[in-house]
Amino acid sequence: MADGVDDGEFYLRYYVGHKGKFGHEFLEFEFRPDGKLRYANNSNYKNDTMIRKEIFLTPSVLKECRRIVADSEIMKEDDNNWPEPDRVGRQELEIVMGNEHISFTTSKIGSLMDVQTSKDPEGLRIFYYLVQDLKCFVFSLISLHFKIKPI
Amino acid sequence: MANAEAEAVDFEPEEDDLMDEDVGDGSPNRATLPRLKSAITGGGSSTAPKKTKGRGFRDEAAAEADRNARMSAPFDSLDSEGGPGPERSIEGWIILVTGVHEEAQEDDLQNAFGDFGEIKNLHLNLDRRTGFVKGYALIEFEKFEEAQRAIREMDGTELLTQTINVDWAFSKGPFRRRNVRRRSPRGHRSRSPRRRF
Numbered sequence: 380m381a382d383g384v385d386d387g388e389f390y391l392r393y394y395v396g397h398k399g400k401f402g403h404e405f406l407e408f409e410f411r412p413d414g415k416l417r418y419a420n421n422s423n424y425k426n427d428t429m430i431r432k433e434i435f436l437t438p439s440v441l442k443e444c445r446r447i448v449a450d451s452e453i454m455k456e457d458d459n460n461w462p463e464p465d466r467v468g469r470q471e472l473e474i475v476m477g478n479e480h481i482s483f484t485t486s487k488i489g490s491l492m493d494v495q496t497s498k499d500p501e502g503l504r505i506f507y508y509l510v511q512d513l514k515c516f517v518f519s520l521i522s523l524h525f526k527i528k529p530i
Numbered sequence: 531m532a533n534a535e536a537e538a539v540d541f542e543p544e545e546d547d548l549m550d551e552d553v554g555d556g557s558p559n560r561a562t563l564p565r566l567k568s569a570i571t572g573g574g575s576s577t578a579p580k581k582t583k584g585r586g587f588r589d590e591a592a593a594e595a596d597r598n599a600r601m602s603a604p605f606d607s608l609d610s611e612g613g614p615g616p617e618r619s620i621e622g623w624i625i626l627v628t629g630v631h632e633e634a635q636e637d638d639l640q641n642a643f644g645d646f647g648e649i650k651n652l653h654l655n656l657d658r659r660t661g662f663v664k665g666y667a668l669i670e671f672e673k674f675e676e677a678q679r680a681i682r683e684m685d686g687t688e689l690l691t692q693t694i695n696v697d698w699a700f701s702k703g704p705f706r707r708r709n710v711r712r713r714s715p716r717g718h719r720s721r722s723p724r725r726r727f
Contacts, residue, residue, distance in 0.1 A: 394597075413705060414705045419600060433605035437697055439644075471586055480582045481584045499536070512664060520699065523668055
């Protein structure tokens, strides 16, 4: 079992976005230590409006989120060899787990090709899949609770 | 070091909750927005400073300003009276099942949970890398009693040789954070000095 699964603080924030022709388009969600999940999705494409939702999660849900993070072993990685955020976009992943606090930034990842041709394919792959797994989790929670399609 | 005390000490929410913001408040009150560091460390926890890593710490001021701008507007939620206890979702009650076997199929969950009531929604998400079940499922029942029975009767039982846990997914309010720091030093009466490991 990876470190920190049941100990101490837990906080997670993920952001992906870019500023472009249709304004600042972004997706962001945040698991806060008191159980609040905040979700925001903004796009001005075809005049879509901002979606902002929040809901309190039970400790069981936070614990499962921690498990997903711990199993990924993302806390062992480092972003120093990952592509820097650029015009095309930016991703941010910030996690506090136990006594470790990571705050990674990188560009948008289009596909596994981008991962494989990067300078740190192993680490970036872990990031890539963790983000997908977290999105799945968050989208399920939000769509079930609010009965909306969150994207 | 063995953690001799089993009890967890809770912060009083009024004293300590940097997270509290009124939903729909409308006014981005900068003072109530948690600064990232203090929010995460719970405002004065005595845990050791965290080991930090990553480029995100570089431009902290600019990034934080951006982030606060994004997070400062009101977020929608369903009306709730706050406080502890499960929260109803738009059309029903959602429970979380964890410890789900990686080869589980929706049918397995239907069979295990279908007795408690009609399952209105079932999300059994897959691990995006392996294609196996990620390990959790979200199940919606229309009635509170159905969900409650499912939790009571299935939590800690076995599904496909693995122990599952079942609990509510959503809560009406924040839960008290457990923290390593002790404020009330002794839960028991002995006057002998604490053992130090």
